[in-house]
Amino acid sequence: xxxxxxSGPVAADGALSHLRFCDFTGQLAGAGATRFLAAFGAxxxxxxxxxxxxxxxxxxxxxxxxDERRGIDLGGAYxxxxxxxxxxxxxxxxxxxxxxxRQLVGISDVVSENFSAGVLDRWGFDYEALKAIRSDIIYVxxxxxxxxxxxxxxxxxGPIVQALSGLTFGSGLPDQPxxxxxxxxxxxxxxxxxxxxxxxxxxxxxxxGEGQWVDLACTEAACTLNGPALLDATVNGRPLxxxxxxxxxxxxxxxxxxxxxxxxxxxxxxxxxxxxSDEEWQALRELIGEPWAKDPRWDSLSGRLEFEDExxxxxxxxxxxxxxxxxAARIRDxxxxxxxxxRPEERVxxxxxxxxxxxxxxxxxxxxxxxxxxxxxxxxSETDWRLxxxxxxxxxxxxxxxxxILGLAPAEIASLxxxxxx
Amino acid sequence: xxxxxxxxRVVELCSERGAWAGKLLADMGADVVKVEPPGGDITRTxxxxxxxxxxxxxxxxxxxxxxxKQGVTLDLENEAGRDAFRRLAxxxxxxxxxxxxxxxxxxxxxxxxxxxxxxxxxxxxxTPFGRNAPRANEPASDLTILAGGGxxxxxxxxxxxxPPVRGGGDQGYHTGCHFAVMAALVALLHRDNGxxxxxxxxxxxxxxxxxxxxxxxxxxxxxxxxxxxTGRHAAGNxxxxxxxxxxxxxxxxxxxxxxxxxxxxxxxEWLEELGLLEQFHAAALLPLGAxxxxxxxxxxxxxxxxxxxxxxxxxxxACIASHLTAYEFFIGAQKRGFQVGIIYSPEEAMADPHFIxxxxxxxxxxxxxxxxxxxxxxxxxxxxxxxxxxxxxxxxEHSDECLPE
Numbered sequence: 001x002x003x004x005x006x007s008g009p010v011a012a013d014g015a016l017s018h019l020r021f022c023d024f025t026g027q028l029a030g031a032g033a034t035r036f037l038a039a040f041g042a043x044x045x046x047x048x049x050x051x052x053x054x055x056x057x058x059x060x061x062x063x064x065x066x067d068e069r070r071g072i073d074l075g076g077a078y079x080x081x082x083x084x085x086x087x088x089x090x091x092x093x094x095x096x097x098x099x100x101x102r103q104l105v106g107i108s109d110v111v112s113e114n115f116s117a118g119v120l121d122r123w124g125f126d127y128e129a130l131k132a133i134r135s136d137i138i139y140v141x142x143x144x145x146x147x148x149x150x151x152x153x154x155x156x157x158g159p160i161v162q163a164l165s166g167l168t169f170g171s172g173l174p175d176q177p178x179x180x181x182x183x184x185x186x187x188x189x190x191x192x193x194x195x196x197x198x199x200x201x202x203x204x205x206x207x208x209g210e211g212q213w214v215d216l217a218c219t220e221a222a223c224t225l226n227g228p229a230l231l232d233a234t235v236n237g238r239p240l241x242x243x244x245x246x247x248x249x250x251x252x253x254x255x256x257x258x259x260x261x262x263x264x265x266x267x268x269x270x271x272x273x274x275x276x277s278d279e280e281w282q283a284l285r286e287l288i289g290e291p292w293a294k295d296p297r298w299d300s301l302s303g304r305l306e307f308e309d310e311x312x313x314x315x316x317x318x319x320x321x322x323x324x325x326x327x328a329a330r331i332r333d334x335x336x337x338x339x340x341x342x343r344p345e346e347r348v349x350x351x352x353x354x355x356x357x358x359x360x361x362x363x364x365x366x367x368x369x370x371x372x373x374x375x376x377x378x379x380x381s382e383t384d385w386r387l388x389x390x391x392x393x394x395x396x397x398x399x400x401x402x403x404x405i406l407g408l409a410p411a412e413i414a415s416l417x418x419x420x421x422x
Numbered sequence: 423x424x425x426x427x428x429x430x431r432v433v434e435l436c437s438e439r440g441a442w443a444g445k446l447l448a449d450m451g452a453d454v455v456k457v458e459p460p461g462g463d464i465t466r467t468x469x470x471x472x473x474x475x476x477x478x479x480x481x482x483x484x485x486x487x488x489x490x491k492q493g494v495t496l497d498l499e500n501e502a503g504r505d506a507f508r509r510l511a512x513x514x515x516x517x518x519x520x521x522x523x524x525x526x527x528x529x530x531x532x533x534x535x536x537x538x539x540x541x542x543x544x545x546x547x548x549t550p551f552g553r554n555a556p557r558a559n560e561p562a563s564d565l566t567i568l569a570g571g572g573x574x575x576x577x578x579x580x581x582x583x584x585p586p587v588r589g590g591g592d593q594g595y596h597t598g599c600h601f602a603v604m605a606a607l608v609a610l611l612h613r614d615n616g617x618x619x620x621x622x623x624x625x626x627x628x629x630x631x632x633x634x635x636x637x638x639x640x641x642x643x644x645x646x647x648x649x650x651x652t653g654r655h656a657a658g659n660x661x662x663x664x665x666x667x668x669x670x671x672x673x674x675x676x677x678x679x680x681x682x683x684x685x686x687x688x689x690x691e692w693l694e695e696l697g698l699l700e701q702f703h704a705a706a707l708l709p710l711g712a713x714x715x716x717x718x719x720x721x722x723x724x725x726x727x728x729x730x731x732x733x734x735x736x737x738x739x740a741c742i743a744s745h746l747t748a749y750e751f752f753i754g755a756q757k758r759g760f761q762v763g764i765i766y767s768p769e770e771a772m773a774d775p776h777f778i779x780x781x782x783x784x785x786x787x788x789x790x791x792x793x794x795x796x797x798x799x800x801x802x803x804x805x806x807x808x809x810x811x812x813x814x815x816x817x818x819e820h821s822d823e824c825l826p827e
Contacts, residue, residue, distance in 0.1 A: 015612035028635065040608050064636070064644035076643035077636065146803070151776040154756040156763070159654065159664070163675045166768030168653070170590030171577055177665055177673055178765050179587040182576030182648070182656035183635035192600040197802045199607035200450055204426035204807045206614040212806040219771075220782050221801040226768035227591035231482040232470040233769035234783075234796040241767035248590045251565065253483050254468040261569060261585040268582050272569035337563040339570030341586050344641035344648065347572055347631060352556040359628050360642060372642040377598070377628030378605040379552070381533075382620035383612050 014041020015383035019202070021045060022101075022108035023085070025194075026057035028184060029158070029218060030114030030142055031081040032191025033198065038084035039376055039385035045104065045401055046082060046392065050089035050422060054394045066371055073367040073393040080373045080391075083363050087392025088401045089422045092123045097421045101125065103406055105133045109205075110198055114142040114190075117152045127213040136211040138201045142194045146217030156218065158184020165222030166240070170229065174244045189225070190218040228253045250308070257304035258284075261341060262316045264324035270341035271324040273315070273331060275304075283334040288318055365390025398422050425451020426807040430610075433457060433507075433514045434491065438465050438592075439626070440520030440548040441487035443599035447516070447606075448490035449800075449809050455510060455824050456491045459498070462817045472791070478817050479790065485814045489786070489797070493815025494824045498529055506825055511536045511543065515613075516606050520548040523558045533621040543619040544609040548602050552625030562627070567594035571630025576637045576648060576656040580663075586650060597633050598626030653765075662733065665765070666740045672748040677755075677762040680735035681719060686711030688758045689738045702741050704734035711735060772796065788813050 016037055021044040025031045031046075038044040048054035053072050055061065059081065061072040090097045105111060111130055113120055120126060120141070127139045141147060144156025144164075159180065162168045168180040197214045205211055223230075229252070232238045240246055249272075251259040256276055264271045275281050278300060285293045292314045297303040304311055319327060324340040331338035340346070347354060354360065359375040368390060376385045402408045402422065416422045428451035434444040435457045448454035456463075467476065468483035494510075497503040508531070511517055517536070519526060526532040526547070533545040547553055550562035568574050568588050577587040602624045609620055631638065637656060640646040648656035653665035653675065668674050680686050690708040693699045711717070711731040722729050739760070743751045748764045755762040766774065772783045780803075785794040800809035 015608050015615075015617070018615055019611075036604060037608075064640045064646060066643055076639055080639045080642075145776060146780060149776045149780040151756070155759070155761045157678065157761055159675055160677055160761050160763035163763035163765045164771060164774070166766050166771045167589070167591070167593075168675070168765050169767045171587055173579075173584065173587060176579065176584065177667070178653055179578050179650075180653045180665070180675075180765075181573075181589055182578070182650050182654070183573075183637055184655070185573075185589070185593065185633070188633045188635065189597070189600065192597075192604060193801050195604050196446065196600070196607065197804070199604065199611060200426040201804065201807075203607065203610055203614060204804075206611070207426075207429055210806055212804060214805070215803040216801070217780070217803075220777065220780070220799070223768070223771050223777065223782065224798045224801045225591055225593065225596055226771075226798070228468075228470055228483040228486045229591065230768045230772070230798060231486050231795070233767075234772065235472060235482055236470060236474065238470070239767060239769045241770070246590055248588045249565070249585060251563075253470065253592075256563075259565060261565075261574065261588065263585070270569075270574075270585055272565050272574070272588075274563040274565045276563065332560055335561060337561045337566040339562075339566040341569045341574050342572065343575055344572065344634075344637055345645075347570065348638065348641050351570075353551050353625075353627055354631055356556050357552060357625060357628050359631060374632040374638060374642075375628075376601070377552075377625045377632055378601050379554075379623045379625075380605060380609060380620055381622070382617065383609070 012041070014386065015380070017041035017043070019043065019110070020108045022104050022111045023047065024111070024113035024115065024120065026114065027059060028081050028187035029190040030112065030194065032188055033142070033194035034085065034112055035081055035083060036191070036195045036376070037198065039387055040383065044085040046085045046087050047090050048087060048394060050091050050395065050420065054089070060394070066368055076371065078391055079365050079368060079371060082391030083373055083387050084389050085392055086397040086401060087395060088398050089395040091421055094419070094421050096416070096419070098124060100402070100406065100421070102133050105130055105137065107405070108134070108137070109202065110138045110140065112140050112194070112198060114194070116155055117143050117145070117147045131211070136205055136209060138198065138205060138211045140194060140198050140201065140214045140216065142190060142216040142218060144218050146220065147215045158187040161186040161190065161218045161222050164219050166226045166230070167222055170226060170240065170246050171248050172246050173249070174247050186218055186222045190216070190221060193221040255301060255305055257301065257308050258311055258315050260312050260315070262312070262319040264319050264327065264340070265322055269324050271319050271328055272339050272341060274337040276336070280336050284331065284336055287330060287334050290318065361387045363387055363390040366393050366396060395422065424807065425449070425810060426804060427452035428807070430515045431455070431513060432516045432518060433510045435517070435519040435521065436548070437463050437520060439595050440518055440599060440602065441465065442596055443546070443548065443602040444491060444518055445487055445489055446599070446603050449811050451807065451810070454491040455820070456488060456493050456815065457507065457510070458493060458495050458817065460495045466817070488814035490810070490812045491815055492820035492824055493818060494821045495818040498531070504529060504531060507531055508536065508539070510825070512539045514540065514543060515610070516544045516546065518546045518548065518602065523549055523553045537619065541618050542613060544606055544613070544622065545619070546602050546606050546622045546624060548598055548624045548626065551627050553623045555625060564592045564594040567626050567630050571627045572634040572637050573630055576634055576650055578650040579652045582650070594626060594630055597629045598624055601629045662736050663740070666743040668743050668748040668751055669745055670747040673765040674743050674748050674751050675763045675765060676736070676739040676743055677760060679732070679739055680711060681717050681732070683712050683714055683717065685759070686731070686735060689735060692742060692754065692758065693738060696742065696745060698741060698745060702738060704737055707731050707734035708738060772798070784811060786811055786813050790816070
């Protein structure tokens with residue numbers, strides 16, 4: 001419990017307001033973890049390198065932008081991933097900077113980073129050094145291959161993690177190359193695992209008093225997500241790399257049919273339908289009301305699976321003639337899971353289940369202005385999250401952190417600026 | 423040594439939607455008691471099965487999602503079963519449930535029913551659309567969560583006559599469960615700090631919505647709609663292919679292509695080493711990349727020469743990849759500092775020397791079968807309170823110990 005409640009520009013009444021993070025995370029795989037914690041009031045002090053103007057995080061200054069303005073403080077993705085954090089600069093090439101970092105570590109609960117393995121060590125801040133500064137420090141590192149093993153020096157980003165782990169391969173259709181994930185699923189999810197690791201290590205410290213190092217290898221976290229297909233290979237010897245597989249829009253575990261994404265009326269419009277039982281098929285058959293649907297082969301799951309290609313062709317001939325939102329609603333009324341494949345604008349601006357949840361809060365960013373960001377898909381009855389302040393401009397909180405938290409006089413902070421330390 | 427949650431008691435009333443959350447807690451040492459109906463949870467009937475023979479103790483699906491838990495059976499349809507459940511909850515730190523909205527209240531086992539006898543209870547409800555939401559009662563599955571919640575729009579092929587792709591492995595359920603665990607742990611730290619328990623409403627559809635990177639924020643910020651592309655990020659404007667078939671037929675991801683002067687030198691040298699310089703049509707452009715003082719990618723739209731050089735770098739990597747085995751390309755490129763990857767199938771990942779060296783694949787004993795089976799290991803390495811794993815419980819295996827009269 002490092003932080004005194006009730007001070008500084010972070011909510012003081014959150015579930016985590018008593019905690020302070022010395023945070024070197026960036027991009028999404030790391031920044032996404034501390035973003036979640038900051039939403040519950042944790043004081044996350046994000047440290048950036050002033051020399052490349054914070055650009056070791058390539059998202060700083062990168063699109064999307066809300067208007068024509070460009071610059072390192074105007075990147076929309078950076079803002080999204082760093083809401084509610086404090087931002088300071090620190091040039092660790094200088095000894096004065098390293099001394100300031102030692103002071104900061106000394107009053108922090110957690111040091112978090114997602115550099116390539118070895119970066120923090122080279123600055124002289126490996127776990128042993130951190131522990132010498134503060135014996136119960138929690139250090140959580142997150143990189144693609146972890147800090148040991150033959151690939152420890154290899155580099156990754158989301159799509160590479162997904163490729164090595166099996167997740168890219170598992171996302172595809174028969175007779176096609178892997179489709180993979182059209183975004184860094186494992187940057188998001190690596191961040192979730194990192195947040196889980198941090199929170200668990202904090203609980204362990206609360207119980208035992210001891211800190212520790214957690215080495216998170218994003219590729220390994222990803223490998224745990226392959227699901228039962230992995231055991232089918234290791235236990236039954238049936239690899240996922242086989243004829244006709246993967247078929248990610250169908251359901252093997254459990255078997256369901258029809259279960260697919262079908263073309264609907266219009267350009268690039270699609271509808272997803274999952275039929276979970278024979279009873280649901282009967283309801284769907286009534287709704288379809290066409291002669292082909294009455295074929296007794298479809299009455300049992302085994303029949304629907306045996307002739308699934310034919311069933312899917314028939315399904316698509318039917319769905320293609322219908323408006324997808326309207327058809328999905330009718331299928332749901334019959335009791336089956338169904339949905340239009342929603343475009344961003346549809347799920348963000350027209351789906352009552354996101355807006356009504358408060359999923360797109362507007363934050364105020366010092367340079368950008370008011371802008372919407374991802375909210376959280378959970379609500380807590382006692383200590384809910386809050387996202388109000390945008391991500392920090394480069395060095396935005398230098399005066400607050402070095403002055404109010406570390407107790408430096410204004411003249412000292414001015415000299416740090418002049419000497420290029422911050 | 424034991425996991426960081428060794429002091430916690432968790433009651434889990436979950437089937438396919440929420441079991442992953444219970445596993446994440448159980449493998450880290452929490453005493454997770456999974457409550458099943460007398461005939462067993464329905465996921466015991468899900469394939470794949472050991473040696474393809476169905477049976478309640480043979481579902482690899484159930485094995486996968488229920489490691490390290492204890493198993494009890496209770497009939498919540500009768501009062502005695504509900505009483506026993508209340509007694510379990512009275513001594514629990516966390517309760518995880520994934521029933522449809524309204525079910526727990528009908529049973530008299532909702533948060534307001536249980537909290538009076540346990541102020542410290544953290545009660546986590548995992549539902550497709552959240553409990554207090556306009557679409558709370560709609561039917562849903564992993565497919566419709568991912569298709570309606572955003573991810574599927576991003577995944578697929580350059581050819582838009584092919585459908586968007588869900589992505590394998592029930593990631594819609596996984597993502598909801600990740601948020602369930604994160605939120606439960608936040609509530610736990612609040613309790614550690616003197617607070618009381620609380621209810622947590624987890625919305626799986628919302629979880630998918632905030633797990634699509636630019637798919638969401640390019641719309642939120644710039645009103646731009648990304649379009650799916652084969653094997654790479656969906657984008658507003660098309661980007662160059664990143665997936666190449668290597669000489670052994672497996673695909674590789676050519677990743678971040680050369681973008682620094684010395685990387686063009688390395689690429690040129692590598693082509694030369696492989697004897698490919700002659701046949702690579704844009705070889706002459708690579709030295710021009712090496713001569714540039716810096717490479718500002720933001721200038722690409724306006725600088726035609728830069729665009730040609732950048733494209734040559736990317737094509738050079740694709741050329742090399744197509745002439746090597748996937749593994750040779752992966753190692754060769756990474757040793758030169760390029761972020762590339764092999765597109766492994768899940769079982770191939772488990773056999774990779776790096777993961778084996780780190781002890782990632784683990785053997786889990788199944789004494790009933792007189793042998794062990796290989797499972798994926800720890801998602802994180804805790805130095806002092808490590809991850810560990812036991813096989814999933816047999817049906818009602820721990821009823822006697824966990825349900826004292």
